[in-house]
Amino acid sequence: MLLKDFLKEGVTRLETLYPTNEARNIMLMLCESRIGTKSYTHIVEPEYQIKDKSLDGLNADLDRLASGEPVQYVIGFADFCGLRFKVSPDVLIPRPETELLCREAIKIGSRIQRMRKAYGKSARPVRVLDLCTGSGCIAWTVALNIPGAEVIGVDISEKAVAVASNQDFALRLKETEGAEAPRFIVADVLADSHSYIDGDFDLILSNPPYIMESQKEQMRANVLNFEPSTALFVDDEDPLVFYRSIAALSYECLSSEGKGLTEINELLGLETAKVFSEAGFSKTEVVKDFYDKNRFVFYSK
Numbered sequence: 001m002l003l004k005d006f007l008k009e010g011v012t013r014l015e016t017l018y019p020t021n022e023a024r025n026i027m028l029m030l031c032e033s034r035i036g037t038k039s040y041t042h043i044v045e046p047e048y049q050i051k052d053k054s055l056d057g058l059n060a061d062l063d064r065l066a067s068g069e070p071v072q073y074v075i076g077f078a079d080f081c082g083l084r085f086k087v088s089p090d091v092l093i094p095r096p097e098t099e100l101l102c103r104e105a106i107k108i109g110s111r112i113q114r115m116r117k118a119y120g121k122s123a124r125p126v127r128v129l130d131l132c133t134g135s136g137c138i139a140w141t142v143a144l145n146i147p148g149a150e151v152i153g154v155d156i157s158e159k160a161v162a163v164a165s166n167q168d169f170a171l172r173l174k175e176t177e178g179a180e181a182p183r184f185i186v187a188d189v190l191a192d193s194h195s196y197i198d199g200d201f202d203l204i205l206s207n208p209p210y211i212m213e214s215q216k217e218q219m220r221a222n223v224l225n226f227e228p229s230t231a232l233f234v235d236d237e238d239p240l241v242f243y244r245s246i247a248a249l250s251y252e253c254l255s256s257e258g259k260g261l262t263e264i265n266e267l268l269g270l271e272t273a274k275v276f277s278e279a280g281f282s283k284t285e286v287v288k289d290f291y292d293k294n295r296f297v298f299y300s301k
């Protein structure tokens with residue numbers, strides 16, 4: 001079958017679920033990951049034939065996509081902050097908004113590290129806690145971009161922690177002098193005590209579940225039917241439950257020069273910031289994402 005015909009057929013099937021441009025991008029991602037074609041191969045080589053031995057697999061993938069399964073689960077990875085993360089239905093697919101949190105974290109962590117280096121070799125490493133780590137996208141991104149940082153990722157889901165621990169960054173670690181793999185721990189952020197707190201952290205990062213059950217109807221079927229609901233939803237009765245725990249534990253262990261960055265529900269910016277100021281943080285800031293929506297609260301002592 002010609003590549004251009006397979007792409008055309010796929011776009012037609014996926015157009016019932018996605019806008020045309022998105023359907024096209026999904027098909028291009030599928031073909032690039034499975035048969036190594038580029039986004040322009042069907043244009044510059046209109047006679048490009050898909051080999052028979054690849055076609056069955058591609059058709060099976062297309063059926064999964066047409067059932068609404070996100071392309072990242074079908075191909076098994078998602079790109080985030082320039083890194084390729086393995087994903088499975090046990091973890092949330094990393095979102096582009098969360099990249100903003102990582103970039104800010106890298107800026108702040110690197111600054112703290114530079115300041116400490118001025119104290120010489122015995123300076124203590126930058127310590128980072130990533131709560132509700134999922135695929136480990138935040139923890140790994142920070143660990144690989146602040147070489148020398150000590151990063152701990154925590155999630156209640158054993159399966160998520162297995163995905164996070166098995167990310168394949170051995171080569172990146174080897175190439176990045178001083179970089180260390182994060183340590184991943186299964187634990188409940190909502191519990192009363194937190195055995196993973198073993199001293200101060202300079203960055204406390206989190207992207208907890210924050211979507212209210214009542215917001216479900218505005219969400220796309222492919223998110224609702226395929227992504228883990230424990231990663232996404234909180235009760236309408238108590239949508240800030242995670243932030244109260246994160247604020248309390250952060251107050252216990254955020255270093256005096258450190259900063260907390262948490263991703264939030266766009267409808268609850270001021271309410272979420274208040275949770276952190278009531279927990280004792282003197283500086284809290286609601287920060288917007290690139291869609292101009294309230295997306296993060298930054299807090300410090």
Ligand SMILES: C[S@@+](CC[C@H](N)C(=O)[O-])C[C@H]1O[C@@H](n2cnc3c(N)ncnc32)[C@H](O)[C@@H]1O
Pocket residue numbers: 091092093094095098131132133134135136137138154155156157160187188189190206207208209210230231232
């Ligand atoms: C919104 S996802 C974020 C995943 C990842 N950090 C990211 O940004 O893509 C929330 C994560 O919180 C985890 N989680 C849910 N309840 C939890 C709890 N009580 N304690 C710790 N983690 C929890 C879920 O398993 C899920 O991996």
